[in-house]
Amino acid sequence: xxxxxxxxxxxxxxxxxxxxxxxxxxxxxxxxxxxxxxxxxxxxxxxxxxxxxxxxxxxxxxxxxxxxxxxxxxxxxxxxxxxxxxxxxxxxxxxxxxxxxxxxxxxxxxxxxxxxxxxxxxxxxxxxxxxxxxxxxxxxxxxxxxxxxxxxxxxxxxxxxxxxxxxxxxxxxxxxxxxxxxxxxxxxxxxxxxxxxxxxxxxxxxxxxxxxxxxxxxxxxxxxxxxxxxxxxxxxxxxxxxxxxxxxxxxxxxxxxxxxxxxxxxxxxxxxxxxxxxxxxxxxxxxxxxxxxxxxxxxxxxxxxxxxxxxxxxxxxxxxxxxxxxxxxxxxxxxxxxxxxxxxxxxxxxxxxxxxxxxxxxxxxxxxxxxxxxxxxxxxxxxxxxxxxxxxxxxxxxxxxxxxxxxxxxxxxxxxxxxxxxxxxxxxxxxxxxxxxxxxxxxxxxxxxxxxxxxxxxxxxxxxxxxxxxxxxxxxxxxxxxxxxxxxxxxxxxxxxxxxxxxxxxxxxxxxxxxxxxxxxxxxxxxxxxxxxxxxxxxxxxxxxxxxxxxxxxxxxxxxxxxxxxxxxxxxxxxxxxxxxxxxxxxxxxxxxxxxxxxxxxxxxxxxxxxxxxxxxxxxxxxxxxxxxxxxxxxxxxxxxxxxxxxxxxxxxxxxxxxxxxxxxxxxxxxxxxxxxxxxxxxxxxxxxxxxxxxxxxxxxxxxxxxxxxxxxxxxxxxxxxxxxxxxxxxxxxxxxxxxxxxxxxxxxxxxxxxxxxxxxxxxxxxxxxxxxxxxxxxxxxxxxxxxxxxxxxxxxxxxxxxxxxxxxxxxxxxxxxxxxxxxxxxxxxxxxxxxxxxxxxxxxxxxxxxxxxxxxxxxxxxxxxxxxxxxxxxxxxxxxxxxxxxxxx
Numbered sequence: 068x069x070x071x072x073x074x075x076x077x078x079x080x081x082x083x084x085x086x087x088x089x090x091x092x093x094x095x096x097x098x099x100x101x102x103x104x105x106x107x108x109x110x111x112x113x114x115x116x117x118x119x120x121x122x123x124x125x126x127x128x129x130x131x132x133x134x135x136x137x138x139x140x141x142x143x144x145x146x147x148x149x150x151x152x153x154x155x156x157x158x159x160x161x162x163x164x165x166x167x168x169x170x171x172x173x174x175x176x177x178x179x180x181x182x183x184x185x186x187x188x189x190x191x192x193x194x195x196x197x198x199x200x201x202x203x204x205x206x207x208x209x210x211x212x213x214x215x216x217x218x219x220x221x222x223x224x225x226x227x228x229x230x231x232x233x234x235x236x237x238x239x240x241x242x243x244x245x246x247x248x249x250x251x252x253x254x255x256x257x258x259x260x261x262x263x264x265x266x267x268x269x270x271x272x273x274x275x276x277x278x279x280x281x282x283x284x285x286x287x288x289x290x291x292x293x294x295x296x297x298x299x300x301x302x303x304x305x306x307x308x309x310x311x312x313x314x315x316x317x318x319x320x321x322x323x324x325x326x327x328x329x330x331x332x333x334x335x336x337x338x339x340x341x342x343x344x345x346x347x348x349x350x351x352x353x354x355x356x357x358x359x360x361x362x363x364x365x366x367x368x369x370x371x372x373x374x375x376x377x378x379x380x381x382x383x384x385x386x387x388x389x390x391x392x393x394x395x396x397x398x399x400x401x402x403x404x405x406x407x408x409x410x411x412x413x414x415x416x417x418x419x420x421x422x423x424x425x426x427x428x429x430x431x432x433x434x435x436x437x438x439x440x441x442x443x444x445x446x447x448x449x450x451x452x453x454x455x456x457x458x459x460x461x462x463x464x465x466x467x468x469x470x471x472x473x474x475x476x477x478x479x480x481x482x483x484x485x486x487x488x489x490x491x492x493x494x495x496x497x498x499x500x501x502x503x504x505x506x507x508x509x510x511x512x513x514x515x516x517x518x519x520x521x522x523x524x525x526x527x528x529x530x531x532x533x534x535x536x537x538x539x540x541x542x543x544x545x546x547x548x549x550x551x552x553x554x555x556x557x558x559x560x561x562x563x564x565x566x567x568x569x570x571x572x573x574x575x576x577x578x579x580x581x582x583x584x585x586x587x588x589x590x591x592x593x594x595x596x597x598x599x600x601x602x603x604x605x606x607x608x609x610x611x612x613x614x615x616x617x618x619x620x621x622x623x624x625x626x627x628x629x630x631x632x633x634x635x636x637x638x639x640x641x642x643x644x645x646x647x648x649x650x651x652x653x654x655x656x657x658x659x660x661x662x663x664x665x666x667x668x669x670x671x672x673x674x675x676x677x678x679x680x681x682x683x684x685x686x687x688x689x690x691x692x693x694x695x696x697x698x699x700x701x702x703x704x705x706x707x708x709x710x711x712x713x714x715x716x717x718x719x720x721x722x723x724x725x726x727x728x729x730x731x732x733x734x735x736x737x738x739x740x741x742x743x744x745x746x747x748x749x750x751x752x753x754x755x756x757x758x759x760x761x762x763x764x765x766x767x768x769x770x771x772x773x774x775x776x777x778x779x780x781x782x783x784x785x786x787x788x789x790x791x792x793x794x795x796x797x798x799x800x801x802x803x804x805x806x807x808x809x810x811x812x813x814x815x816x817x818x819x820x821x822x823x824x825x826x827x828x829x830x831x832x833x834x835x836x837x838x839x840x841x842x843x844x845x846x847x848x849x850x851x852x853x854x855x856x857x858x859x860x861x862x863x864x865x866x867x868x869x870x871x872x873x874x875x876x877x878x879x880x881x882x883x884x885x886x887x888x889x890x891x892x893x894x895x896x897x898x899x900x901x902x903x904x905x906x907x908x909x910x911x912x913x914x915x916x917x918x919x920x921x922x923x924x925x926x927x928x929x930x931x932x933x934x935x936x937x938x939x940x941x942x943x944x945x946x947x948x949x950x951x952x953x954x955x956x957x
Contacts, residue, residue: 092116093116093117094113095114095184095186096114097204098113100182100204100205104164104208105157105159105164106161115151116146117147119146119189120189122145122186123142123185124140124141124183126159127183128163128181129179163208165214168216170223179205181205181206184203186200248268250266251264255388255401255521257389257390257396257400257401257491262528263387263388263390266385267385267386292399293322296395299317299390300317300389300391301317301318301352302316303316303391304381304383304384309392313327313328313329313356314326314327314356315337316352316354317394324340325338326371328356328377336373398491483501483504490522495526496761498526498756499756499757502520502523503791503792506519516745516748524730527726529759530759531723533760533761537589537597541591542592545767546795549799558770559594560595560596566584576613582609582621585602585621586602588605589606594770603632606618606625616649619646619651620654643661644658652679655687656675656679656687659672659687662675663694669700673700673701675687680716683720685722688720692709692725695710707737708740733747753792757792757793762791765784765788769782769783800815801815801816820843820871841880844871845877848864848868848872862887862892865883870902873902874902
């Protein structure tokens with residue numbers, strides 16, 4: 068109560084006033100929170116305040132990606148006084164309570180949901196509000212597929228309705244993620260050089276998996292020989308700055324593992340394993356990377372704790388299995404390599420025991436069938452040195468019990484195992500064969516471009532070395548089809564009349580004949596057996612006696628390198644300068660190489676290389692790329708991207724080393740400049756590898772046998788080259804098989820056309836025009852058209868093959884398509900669209916070909932079409948014209 072005195076005009080009046088004051092408290096409480104996140108729930112909130120304030124209702128959502136978001140639901144004013152209860156409709160976000168339907172958006176994975184009511188007072192600046200009281204209630208998020216479907220109170224757009232009928236909405240399915248990756252899908256035979264398997268990983272598309280990534284790496288490993296260098300690569304990780312990052316697992320000379328990790332602050336630490344890697348036995352290496360701990364298991368347990376938090380980002384840079392750009396590999400066998408990004412499966416631990424038993428003879432004998440024991444005995448009969456095969460076959464047959472290799476034919480597996488043996492020893496055909504298998508995924512082997520690249524890169528590098536060391540065992544690879552009479556007629560030898568006629572012309576001063584004889588003898592071309600000493604004598608006569616610039620250049624090169632003659636650099640430079648003065652472009656490049664290599668005059672060398680590059684010299688572009696890559700250009704720093712552009716230019720002009728370096732860049736990428744293109748990189752190294760002189764020698768023997776009518780020997784050699792992936796040999800095998808077996812034709816014609824169908828649109832120079840493969844499409848179409856054995860007639864596939872031939876300007880393809888139409892088969896619209904014509908104009912297109920042999924049959928076919936067209940139009944006129952009035956003679 069309060070007493071108030073009021074004075075009026077000098078009089079005192081007593082007034083009694085009774086005022087009741089109620090002091091409020093800052094308080095808020097959610098009275099009836101729902102258990103789950105539900106829509107349109109009527110929520111009651113008890114609140115009070117001691118001065119004017121705001122009551123705020125929020126929804127705090129945490130996602131499994133680690134992010135937290137706050138959503139304002141309701142807000143109202145609070146007047147000081149007694150407690151009040153307010154009922155509000157709980158309007159949670161639609162994506163939290165409903166399934167996505169095209170209108171309701173999709174959401175991230177929700178970990179928790181909290182309702183928060185708070186009393187907030189305005190600060191002095193009327194902007195910030197301090198929380199005086201709050202109350203929270205947990206809501207259980209509804210599972211993704213358990214949420215209700217929202218009944219929209221509006222008209223849904225037609226496009227949204229159509230979207231709701233698609234498979235993505237009707238059948239909910241998570242996107243395929245790379246959680247468990249096979250970094251190496253098969254066994255890799257490592258020669259111990261710098262050719263390994265390069266892999267890059269992409270971030271998870273799902274943010275939850277990306278946030279929760281855990282790392283574990285496991286792969287079997289057979290070490291034949293400890294490292295012969297200071298360190299050899301087993302499994303390492305390279306970042307965009309070309310530095311080692313977590314993890315780097317290397318092998319020392321002593322046989323210990325060198326394991327290196329990086330921390331968050333860029334610090335590095337490494338340690339040596341307490342055990343040695345055993346030789347000539349299969350081991351399974353398991354590496355698990357934790358926050359500050361690394362576990363390495365190799366039939367031994369080893370736990371190492373670092374002083375810092377390990378930093379591991381598997382999307383940074385690239386991984387290398389075996390040897391790489393900066394370190395040689397281990398001689399032995401790797402794989403398969405499995406990488407677990409999100410969880411470490413318990414099977415890895417069990418596999419240690421399995422691998423231990425796997426190397427026990429008694430265990431193998433209990434599980435081997437009669438067939439497998441015979442194969443083991445067969446491989447043991449080769450040599451005791453190849454004891455690797457015992458463990459290798461045992462391992463593969465054990466894995467086959469788990470249906471990994473059960474789909475492979477036993478003979479295919481034997482060939483594959485022998486291929487592994489040869490490839491590990493560096494055999495060129497074995498490397499080509501395994502690269503071919505994994506590029507296309509043949510014979511039950513997985514399709515793996517990175518693994519194929521490792522094999523092709525090895526033989527490609529050997530090819531560059533072999534070409535600088537010519538020998539009688541090497542022959543130029545020539546793309547000669549055994550059905551090409553023109554090419555067969557120019558094949559010769561030293562006793563052949565063509566060769567003798569060329570010698571006669573050369574003695575009379577015909578420089579082109581002199582060049583041809585020297586080229587045949589030096590490189591073993593056109594069926595001539597290589598003879599470098601004789602070739603040099605022809606180079607010398609053409610250069611000295613006839614002063615031919617081409618011979619001057621060739622003679623200068625052999626003098627410069629000492630092939631078939633004593634090395635004489637001053638004399639070589641003299642002939643190269645004379646050839647350059649006569650305008651021979653390769654001589655300009657050779658002189659530039661001399662100034663760079665011997666005189667160290669980079670300015671003069673670069674000037675000559677740039678001059679030759681303008682004249683489209685492939686070697687000049689390659690050498691300029693090397694100059695930019697190594698920073699040897701005067702006044703300019705090293706620039707890898709400019710070097711890359713010169714390499715690409717040289718490769719597109721036909722330089723083999725340029726193609727190899729382009730493939731090397733495309734397999735790892737150049738951050739910020741060049742993306743990774745593993746499938747295209749394989750094509751470049753395959754192209755380079757198929758220039759190998761030892762492959763040329765196989766092709767030379769095959770062709771020589773064919774010319775001597777020894778079809779069996781020819782088929783044998785061509786099959787060797789065909790199984791190495793050489794397309795011309797595949798065609799020739801199919802051609803030779805055509806007389807004996809339909810299955811043989813089916814296989815090799817089919818493989819021949821696969822190269823044309825699968826080759827990317829690259830500017831790789833090729834020895835063979837695409838049009839010469841058209842007969843393969845014709846023959847495959849004939850096989851589909853005709854019924855053979857259990858194979859049914861397939862007109863659609865036949866039409867597809869004929870279309871592919873027609874698109875390569877082959878008149879037979881157009882003719883066969885016309886015959887199909889004449890027989891009543893209606894060509895599909897897709898084929899007509901590809902051809903860009905209607906059915907009645909097929910025969911007309913045949914006459915557009917430049918092939919003279921096709922003119923007469925195609926003319927008859929065109930005449931037949933014209934007759935059919937006339938009959939069709941005449942019939943339409945006859946039935947559509949009204950009858951004329953009859954007239955009688957007067």
